[in-house]
Structures are given as C-alpha cells and as structure tokens.
Amino acid sequence: MTEPLPAPAQEFPPTLREVMLRGRWIGVLLLCLVVAGVFAWLGQWQLARAIDTDPPPPGATEQVRPLTDVVEPGQYLPEPLGGQKVTTSGEWVAEDFIVISSRFNAGVEGYWVTGQLRVADRTSIAVALGWAPTREQAEAAADALAGQGAAEVELTGRLIDDEGVELPPADDVFALTRMSPAALLSQWHDVEQLDVYRPYLASLTAPAGLVDIDSPAPEEKSPVNWLNIFYAAEWAIFAGFAFYLWYRLAKDAWEREVEEFEDAHA
Known part of the structure; x- marks a missing residue:
C-alpha cells in the first residue's frame, strides 16, 4: 500500500512586523530618525530661548544710568533696555530744533519739539x-531754544527705539510724524562724519513753553516667551510625525502585499 503524498505547505501572507524588518524599511526608519533628531534639536533650541534665565531685576529701567553705559552710537537698543532712564550732557545744535506732529500726550494729539544734542x-x-x-506753541518753543545758541545742558530721559521712517506728504517733504533719528539726521546741520545714536532720548523735564512728555515706565515682561514654547511644541509634533509617516508607509506596503496575496490565492 502506497503512502499518501504529504500535503503542500500552507502559505501565509507576510506580517506587518516582517515587512517593517525588511532592509528597505529599516533604511527609511533610519532616515526618519535623522529627520526626527533634527526636529528635536530645533525644538530644544526654541525651548532654550523661551525662558529668560537672567531677566533684569524689577524696576531696572527706573535706575538712572549714564548713556554710554547703556548703548553705543550706531548700535541697536537691546530689548530689555527699552525705556531705560539715562543721563547725559552736551550742547544743543541751535539750528536743529524740529517740530514733529501726531504726538499724543495723555491721549491728546499735539506736537513734539526735538533737538540734536551733541554729546561728544x-x-x-x-x-x-x-x-x-x-x-504754533511748538514752533515758538523751538525758536526760543534756538535763540539760546549752543547751550551746555544735562538731561535725564528714557531711551526709546527709533519709530522708523515714514514718507512725508507730497505738499510738505520736510514734515515728520514719527520720532526717527534717521529722518531727523536728513534735516540736521553739520552731519559730516557724525556718529548718531539709533534710539532717541525722551526728556523727563520739558523746557519753558512745553509740557513734559508722557513717558511711563515700560511694562515688565514675563521671563517666559510663550510663542517660543509653542514653536518648540510644533517641532516635537513634527518629530513624532516623522515616525508616524514611516509606520504609515510600511503599513500601506504591507496591506498591498496582503491584498495581492489574497487575490493570487482566491
């Protein structure tokens, strides 16, 4: 009596684990690890800048400091020093008292009188x-100051960032509506080889004929930058998405193989 032939080996479709362990998908996983590592580094970089570990002490801007200790000519004013009270001395350039419009004091619109102070x-x-x-009052005060000539003065005020340049109206090309040292420089006299501070000084005490400028202390900022924390969270999500993308692509490949296997054995 002859022995029965052995039953043919039963075939099974590949498992998801088997597909993921193939060389192709291991290579894609390594690439995703590199991408996720870059995203994680960017997230850490954002997070490190989200928290100020050495914030200025409360009320630091109210302590009067010499101008030269705070900023140098031509340099931008560091953000923590915006509104810093400083003191300086120098001589007015008599020809350079200029009126700027659209200035608000306690909510009331008016005019500023500005000047060029030669500090060195x-x-x-x-x-x-x-x-x-x-x-009219602003121009009268400017004329009175110009009449005093190159007077030596000592000033205390707040350092404030340049407000930027704005195009003047066509009917008055010399009109100014923003406090911009760069714009004022274009109208100043004796400016050849002149070094100019980028921020301007808002005097705490007005001369005769003018009102003190409303210049309150700057608000103390939180040492936590929530926008940077949000960006750091975004990078963490992107890093996680890199692994999800690898998983999704490998699973799609596995599902296609299973579907092809079932069609072949139907």
Whole structure:
C-alpha cells in the first residue's frame, strides 16, 4: 500500500512586523530618525530661548544710568533696555530744533519739539524735549531754544527705539510724524562724519513753553516667551510625525502585499 503524498505547505501572507524588518524599511526608519533628531534639536533650541534665565531685576529701567553705559552710537537698543532712564550732557545744535506732529500726550494729539544734542565730538543723539498742544506753541518753543545758541545742558530721559521712517506728504517733504533719528539726521546741520545714536532720548523735564512728555515706565515682561514654547511644541509634533509617516508607509506596503496575496490565492 502506497503512502499518501504529504500535503503542500500552507502559505501565509507576510506580517506587518516582517515587512517593517525588511532592509528597505529599516533604511527609511533610519532616515526618519535623522529627520526626527533634527526636529528635536530645533525644538530644544526654541525651548532654550523661551525662558529668560537672567531677566533684569524689577524696576531696572527706573535706575538712572549714564548713556554710554547703556548703548553705543550706531548700535541697536537691546530689548530689555527699552525705556531705560539715562543721563547725559552736551550742547544743543541751535539750528536743529524740529517740530514733529501726531504726538499724543495723555491721549491728546499735539506736537513734539526735538533737538540734536551733541554729546561728544562728532557724536549726537536725538532728543524729544517736550510736548505742545498746537503747532504754533511748538514752533515758538523751538525758536526760543534756538535763540539760546549752543547751550551746555544735562538731561535725564528714557531711551526709546527709533519709530522708523515714514514718507512725508507730497505738499510738505520736510514734515515728520514719527520720532526717527534717521529722518531727523536728513534735516540736521553739520552731519559730516557724525556718529548718531539709533534710539532717541525722551526728556523727563520739558523746557519753558512745553509740557513734559508722557513717558511711563515700560511694562515688565514675563521671563517666559510663550510663542517660543509653542514653536518648540510644533517641532516635537513634527518629530513624532516623522515616525508616524514611516509606520504609515510600511503599513500601506504591507496591506498591498496582503491584498495581492489574497487575490493570487482566491
């Protein structure tokens, strides 16, 4: 009696684990690890900048410091020093008292009188001296200051960032509506080889004929930058998505193989 033939080996479709362990998908996984590592590094970089580990002490801007200790001519004002009270001395350039419009004091629109203060040889800073409710009063105060000549003064005020340049109206190309040392420089006299401070000084005490400029202490900022924390969280999500993408691609390949296997054995 002959022995029965052995039954043919039963075939099974590949498992998801088998597909993922193939060389192709191991290579894709390594690439995803590199991408996720880059995203994780970017997230750590954002997170390190989200928290100020050495914030200025409360009220630091209210402590009067010499101008030269805070910023140098031509340098941008560091963000923590915006509104810092400083003191300096120098001589006014008599021809450079200029009126700026659209200035608000306690919510009331008016005008500033500004001047060029020569704080050292060939070095100047723009100063906002005071506020007036009308142009006529502002121009009268500017004329009175110009009449005093190159007077030596000592000033205390707040350092404030340049407000930027704005195109003047076509009917008055010299009109100014923003406190911009760069714009004022274009109208100043004796500016050859002149070093100018980028921020301007808002004087705490106005001269005769003007009102003190409303210049409150800057708000103390939180040491936590929530926008940077949000960006750090985004990078973490991107890193996780790199692994999900690998899983999704490998699973799609496995599902196609299973479908092809079932069709072949139907």
